[in-house]
Amino acid sequence: MTDTGRDRLRELLDAVLDDDNDTLDDMAAGAFSSVHHFSRQLSKSTGESPVALRRRVMLERAAWELQRGQSVTDTAFAAGYDSVDGFTRAFGRAFGHPPSRLGSATARGHWLPAPNGIHFHSPTVLYIDGPTSAEDSAGDVLALLVRHDLDDVAALLDAAKNLDDETARRPRLPGHQPLAWSGPEESIMAALVHLVVDKRPWLATIEGADMPTDPAPDTISELIDLHADLAPRWLALTRDIDRRQAWGDRIVDALCDPPESFLLSQIWAHVLTFSAHRRLIIRWMLSDAGLPVDHLDPDPIIWHRQQSGGFA
Template sequence: MSPLDAASRPDPWRRLLDAVLNADNHSLEEMADGADTSPFHFTRQVRRGSGEPPIALRRRITLERAAWLIQRGTSVTDCAFDSGYESVEGFSRAFARAFGHPPTAMPPATDRGHWLPAPNGLHFHSPTVLYVDAGTANEHSAGDVVALMVRHDLDDTRELLSVCGSVNTDDYRRSRLVGHQVLPWHGPEESIAAVATRLVRTKLPWLATVEGSPAPDLDGPDDVASLRGEHERIAPRWLALIREIERADAWTDVVIDALCDPPESFLMSQIVAHELTFAAHRRQLIRWMLSDAGIELSTATIDPDPIMWHRRSWHAES
């Protein structure tokens, strides 16, 4: 299926949201039925697109709607039963846990005073609008360039490592660029094995610096199975770091890397830009080396272009 074919289809994310927020869907099973899928697959899709499980997403949006109505004069009792709660007491407890005060203490209407913290920018805005806050848009939004590039890097690395698994040992370790170095302090990267190893492990020193962890071992096993396992462990840590930097608006914060000799200071923005730059370079090196080994990559399944990756990842589960 071409990107144009995919783009002409109904928005799959909107279909999922409709199933989550449909007033008649009170359970996970009913939501999944509304999206014509299984509860397991539905939960995975919603989590992937929003960062929230469907029940939690529905509960938060419902409470935001209730707060919006209370600000505009609707009684707590009416809001409780309209929101699907069996009692006013149960609604008031849920409301207080979410907002930090009971519904009777809801302040007067403000522009967005009824919003709760969200990992995805999705909020109730009015009876006819679901607002997507550009400042915290979900990971499939094309608006957040950093999020798009970070996810593309991790997904592309995963796909390339999978292809590397089909290369025989001699080709995997054969020197193809004699004396080549991406960065002097990383040493020679002449083979698929060497480039793949650095691609996977160069995030580890940064993670150790920010997390305060011991210096990592960058010279462990370099077989494909080991690198794939490492990548799956490193990727969520790296994503968590990026999300925390974004959440705290900490791009200009400074870390002092005591693992350097002598210690150096770096901006968070410098660290992420550095990794994205050289990860992209190494991924392209691996592509060239795989081609040199006689393995042609199909862009239908593994594409270096973040535009095509974003379109495919957005429509893949529609």
Template sequence: MSDPLRRLLDAVLDESRDGLREMAAAAYTSPFHFARSVRVGAGESPVALRRRVILERAAWELQHGANVTDTAFAAGYESVEGFSRAFSRAYGHPPTGMPAAGRGGHWLPAPNGIHFHSPTVLYVDSGRGDSRNEESAGDVLSLQVRHDVADIASVLGACADLSSTELTAVRLPGSAPRHWDGPDETLAEVLWHLVVSKEPWLATIAGARMPDMTPVRDIAALQSRHDDVSGRWLATVRDIDRCNRWADWIVDALCDPPESFRLAQIVVHELTFSAHRRLLARWMLADAGIDVSAPDLDPDPIVWQRRNQGELA
């Protein structure tokens, strides 16, 4: 990691400076230039990077026996409830569900090699070379999985102002990419399947209770659910990859008869059908009069990653 970037990160992670203005002052630069330099160098905004590393530190402390209340206030949160909400969004489970040290990792998905490692090492370089969002250089899986959840969020955002009539209008009669899911003839059906498709797999992998699959049509509710699902999905894929469990099998007892799946098959399966449905949703959005040529709706992962890295204006 270059010395200039390390100095920027020191300013971001200094516990005495929790605001962008204070971080920038420590680096002797303007807030705008500081934020842009950190984003270009690390692939994250200063605030997002600091928030993630603090949550990773909190998770590490919980794994090593700290209680939730002390951890919440040490992390700078004004209430245990606020900390628990932020933690659950990031990890997919509440602080009390954090596994003990040695039984699970505490790192969150990151566009760089910067993580909380221990009380004596606040961040580490993962050894990927240039620290800028390096899944781009070779980690195809990470790029695909991250782009998938981000693109679903973009599609949901584009639907925020559509009426119920537009959402439920039949635009593609007979469409059913996966017959067991039911039809994808309307935008509402496509969005619902995009958001919840991963949930049964996550429950099966974790050995948890199956989720409520009663269809939801409210866009705000779908966005909230997607935030939860995507955090758990990213963490699950990360842990499978870290432990090299791609060839492991799970048995889905809900199938009749029960059916076995490799973890690698599950992830490829989801990425394939999600990509199809994301493009299907764009076709339906265009049919509803939405301009799908807008930059934030570009489905190309190249464009998405360049924008995420701050390489596009």
């Protein structure tokens, strides 16, 4: 996503969390390091020893698996324990109850306290909760900005859906490239693609999924469908992180080349900044194409008033 060079922290974490690295010696070998140097580097970077970090993350994974119906026995051996009794004792010390009783674990999620914001992430950890009214988000700046962004993207896609292909792809801002590493965005279609698709790799990174390999949508209709899929997931993820006050957590992004580490707060600030820029640029390009956009006011104040019936 950005190009800053080698990420040694990610290499160390890979060695800690590799399924085959059950011992400290295995971890150090996986990081091409001595045990002493590996332990010192990892502990200094994360505030947690390699063994403690691996044990905690494996227990988080175990809690997630148990919540989804896997047996205690299968979970114990998958977590690297030699016996169910040993796993049960470790789980009880960490979560405050045995693995056979999941009520409180389900209520609070599967993450344990950590000094570094490094946690187990899974492809299906997200939830999509019920709709939140405009009044509910009025006192929450982040919630308002995220909901406005998603709604505004949908409105711009709807406005652009009747453009013919030539009009949508005609260069209108030669040389326009908001990010040096993401390619030019000279046409309505190019800017819309980035506006929608650029959330997809972030979602994959945080969900722990593979990088999407299917090509970017080639029509505005396809972009509308993709946005309809991504928007509720993005909103649910925002609410989940905020509910846990996890904005200081760090994601090790293995999808970057080379991999990088990002704070969740950095990711949302990045997405909102460049989405706001693109939405304004697309308005200008739609107007240049002869498509009226006066009814698409970009101001979140106007949007929020409309959402709340004009009383906010």
